[in-house]
Amino acid sequence: MSADAGSEEVLDGLSRHARKLVAELAGPVRRVRLRSGDTVLEVEWHDPARPAPAPRAEVDPVPAPQVEAVPAADRPAVRAPVVGTFYRAPEPGAAPFVAVGDVVRPGQVVGIVEAMKLMNEVTAGQAGRVVEVLVEDGKPVEYDQPLIALEPLTGRDA
Structure with a gap:
């Protein structure tokens, strides 16, 4: 299978997921962006009164740099x-x-992620000391993106 055929297959899969996601959401969607490797599918509506345009897809020639801070x-x-x-x-x-x-x-609640007007509590999965807040307040985040770096507690901290 050529690289172009593989990209087309990934793009087709992303298109199916985007259509299903938009159909399941309650209310207007302004923007959807899905990525799988170098392949990106982005759909955006500028005017909610106009019908939704066909999805626009692109293949990034170079992987986009990671903008999130990653803990050690x-x-x-x-x-x-x-x-x-x-x-x-x-x-x-x-x-x-x-x-x-x-x-x-x-x-313990360490933050909130607002998604579709719902406030979702972000809780620590384990004990630790906060060593770095990796995302600024009010910034968009992706699913499973690191938000707060922890240092495991030693015997004297616990």
């Missing part, structure tokens, strides 16, 4: 449970859920 491989991280907008505090002007240096316990 040996450090655990709290990850985004859904695609949406990450917030560090429960409301504008409030103190953040956690700050660098704080100790978190499993199940």
